[in-house]
Amino acid sequence: MAWSRKPVLWLSAAMLFVTTAAHAGDGFLLMASTIGPIDAGIVSALEDAFEKETGVRVRHVGAGTGEALKIAEGGSVDIAMVHAKALEEKFVAAGFGTERVPVMYNDFVIVGPAADPAGIKGMKSATGALRQLAAKGAPFVSRGDRSGTHVAEMDLWKKAEVKPEGAWYRVYEKGNEGNAPTLRYVNASGAYTIIDRATYLSLKDEVSLAVLVEGDEVLLNRISVIPVSKTKFPKVNSEDAARFVAWLTDPGKGQSIVESFGREKYGSPLFFPDSQQWHKLHR
Known part of the structure; x- marks a missing residue:
């Protein structure tokens, strides 16, 4: 696995830090994620299920959406999970991300x-x-x-x-x-x-x-993922990021986990599927 050294980045908000990011290597993704879904537990549930099925490890750092996008703007992560449409669209328009992909709400x-x-x-x-x-x-x-x-x-x-x-x-x-x-x-x-x-x-x-x-x-609170641009940051692991996005948005895979997450504990799910593929299937 090829690793690229990155400057130490401290996230006082989430009490997490990144000292090294993995890029251009198969089998590992680093994601900057908004804190709410992390606290709810769904981020880890999705990461674990994806790793079990594909062997690709996904690890996250947590921060508010604005800070998470700033982290992604530095090229230290491969993908971002965020929930502020205006900020997301600005991030993509500036060339830092490839596209805004709805996952859940x-x-x-x-x-x-x-x-x-x-x-x-x-x-x-x-x-x-x-x-x-x-x-x-x-x-x-x-x-x-x-x-x-x-x-x-x-x-x-x-x-x-x-x-x-x-x-x-x-x-x-x-x-x-x-x-x-x-x-x-x-x-x-x-x-x-x-x-x-x-x-x-x-x-x-x-x-x-x-x-x-x-x-x-x-x-309504819509949560999306945005792959970081390989054009702007050549060492980004875009191949595995694309696999993760495809898995997250698949109605029988990531969307199925979203649909049921929290139901057993709280009597109703904490999140609802929101991918284009899900909506197409459930019209």
Whole structure:
């Protein structure tokens, strides 16, 4: 296996680091992945199943989507798994990635104290709920780290035509460590936030927060993979990256794992298949 030496890259957000990346060699892929799917466990489940079937090892480093794409821009990984469409399209347009390939989705929910002092429980409009939180000055916690979750949150505030600022709006100083630590902080603070459903379900026995607003189309959270460009970074393992993408999007392989993941533990899946091949088969 051919290995290329790369500068040490510390990811304080995920408490992970890359000292060496494998490129241009069969049998190993390195992926920069957004933290939510890692915390939910689906990233490891997909990696392990792919390795078992093909013999190709996939290992990941975790960071918010913005940071994960920055890592990929340095050519230190072979593929990225992220969830912020605008940032993904910019990454591909700049030539760092070959294409944005949908893999799965879940959704964001607005959570807060079960007593819901702001009175948003059951609202059908996520933007309407955000306007009410702002109007009442209800404490709200943001990750504030340019992660996919933070980008989605800011997009919702923009759609709500609200500029979140003031004492009621707090940025968690350790938000770049991921959704799970952020949700625990929100719980301790008695505040509201926007979080992906998978993180909430994985921690629901630890927190007293309740899902207050859900089901709005604007809360969908789509997760894609982007192979890093071999044209820009010749040592990228594009062959195995293409095999991994094909496997992830295959309805009988990666998509089947996505469809069932979490069902046994939580009574419903944490993610839903979203590849073009899956949708074509299930029209």
